[in-house]
Amino acid sequence: MTDFPKILMIIGGLLLVIGFFMQFIGKLPGDIIFKKGNTTVFFPIVTCIVISIVLSLILSLLGRFK
Template structure:
């Protein structure tokens, strides 16, 4: 069998972490215009709109890499 309580605690912790990250991102959206940075590609012609958040994706990846390395460093 296994220790199901550990699995339950892990899922609960991950859920709380995801909810906390969501709240942080909602708060950042009001403070910063994240997602509309100068390096993002935005093309609008007539009724066609293309948006590719290149710089926003790179910045988010860098931030998550640093944070996760600090959390999981041993």
Template sequence: MNDLGKLLVVIGLLLATVGVLLWTGIGRSWLGRLPGDIHYTRGNFSIYFPIVSCVILSLVLTLLMWLFRR
């Protein structure tokens, strides 16, 4: 149970850091606007899915989790 507590604290601090960075404006210029992100607009209909941003975020989080497990 001790390891789970440490993991939750690290994840919380990581989320808080990312939140502060996004809140201050770092990342607004590229996050969600990468090549491969889908944005379709036609008339009054608009759909947006940041697929490449999601894949990169998933890879970064997977790498961090792998590093913290070692």
């Protein structure tokens, strides 16, 4: 039962980080948007890089606590 508070804090932290980054998805400089007529093509290059770095950091921190 002593691990339960740690798990709740980790889940809460993850939800906080995910919620924070959901506000900025698609709005970062470097994301490419082409609009022509009724067609819109979106390439979230920088957003994908940022998400990858954040997930790598979170998973490496979780790996250290085992």
